[in-house]
Amino acid sequence: QAVLTQPSSLSASPGAxxxxxxxxxxxxxxxxxxxxxxxxKPGSPPQYLLNFQSDSDEQRGSxxxxxxxxxxxxxxxxxxxxxxxLQSEDEADYYCxxxxxxxxxxxxxxxxxxx
Amino acid sequence: EVQLVESGGGLVQSGGSLRLSCAASxxxxxxxxxxxxxxxxxxxxEWISYISSSSTSMYYPDSVxxxxxxxxxxxxxxxxxxMNSLRDEDSAVYYCVRGGDFDGWGQGTLxxxxx
Numbered sequence: 001q002a003v004l005t006q007p008s009s010l011s012a013s014p015g016a017x018x019x020x021x022x023x024x025x026x027x028x029x030x031x032x033x034x035x036x037x038x039x040x041k042p043g044s045p046p047q048y049l050l051n052f053q054s055d056s057d058e059q060r061g062s063x064x065x066x067x068x069x070x071x072x073x074x075x076x077x078x079x080x081x082x083x084x085x086l087q088s089e090d091e092a093d094y095y096c097x098x099x100x101x102x103x104x105x106x107x108x109x110x111x112x113x114x115x
Numbered sequence: 116e117v118q119l120v121e122s123g124g125g126l127v128q129s130g131g132s133l134r135l136s137c138a139a140s141x142x143x144x145x146x147x148x149x150x151x152x153x154x155x156x157x158x159x160x161e162w163i164s165y166i167s168s169s170s171t172s173m174y175y176p177d178s179v180x181x182x183x184x185x186x187x188x189x190x191x192x193x194x195x196x197x198m199n200s201l202r203d204e205d206s207a208v209y210y211c212v213r214g215g216d217f218d219g220w221g222q223g224t225l226x227x228x229x230x
Binding site: 040046047051061102103104105108 | 160162218219221223
C-alpha cells in the first residue's frame with residue numbers, strides 16, 4: 001500500500017470547486033504531518049502551491065492565488081487541496097507530499113481536467 | 116528570483132556512472148537544504164536525495180541508497196548528485212529542488228540508461 005494515495009483523475013467544470021484528496025496509509029496519522037501540494041503542467045517542472053498543517057498554520061507559495069487552499073479530513077486520514085472557481089489554466093497534475101521518517105514521500109498524483 | 120539550473124544528464128549504459136550538477140542563484144544558497152527529485156517518463160515524482168545546508172545530514176530512499184551520493188559546495192552555490200551503478204529504472208528527468216518545502220524547482224536534466 002502506498003504511503004500517500006491520490007485518485008488518478010478528477011474532472012470538473014469551469015467555475016466549480018474541486019477537492020483533491022491525499023489519503024495517508026493506515027498507521028500514519030494525518031494530524032501529525034504537514035501536507036505539501038504541487039501543480040505540474042505538461043512539459044514543465046512542478047510548482048509549489050502550499051502546505052497545510054492546521055487551520056491556523058497554512059502557507060501559500062509566492063504568487064499562488066487564494067483560491068487554492070488546504071485542509072485535512074481526520075476521519076478519512078487525508079489531506080485535501082481545494083481549488084475554488086476552477087479555471088482552464090488549473091488543468092494539470094497535482095501531487096501531495098509529506099516528510100516521513102527523514103524521507104520525502106510523494107503521492108501518486110491526480111490529473112485534473114477542466115471540462 | 117530563484118533559479119536552479121541542472122546539467123550533466125545524458126545517455127549512459129547500464130552499470131555506468133553520471134554526475135549531475137545544479138547551479139543556484141537568486142537566493143542565499145548556503146542557508147537552504149537541497150534535494151534531488153526525479154520523474155520517469157509518464158510517471159509520478161520520486162524524491163531521491165536530501166542534503167542539509169551545511170552538509171551535515173544526507174538522506175536517501177532505499178531505491179538509490181548506496182549508489183547515489185549528494186554533495187554541495189556553498190562557495191560555488193552548487194549541489195551535485197553522483198550516480199553510480201545505474202540501472203534501467205534510473206531513466207528519468209532529474210530535478211534540483213530547494214528546501215524542505217520544495218518551493219523552487221529547476222527545469223530538470225534528462226538521464227537515459229541504455230541496456
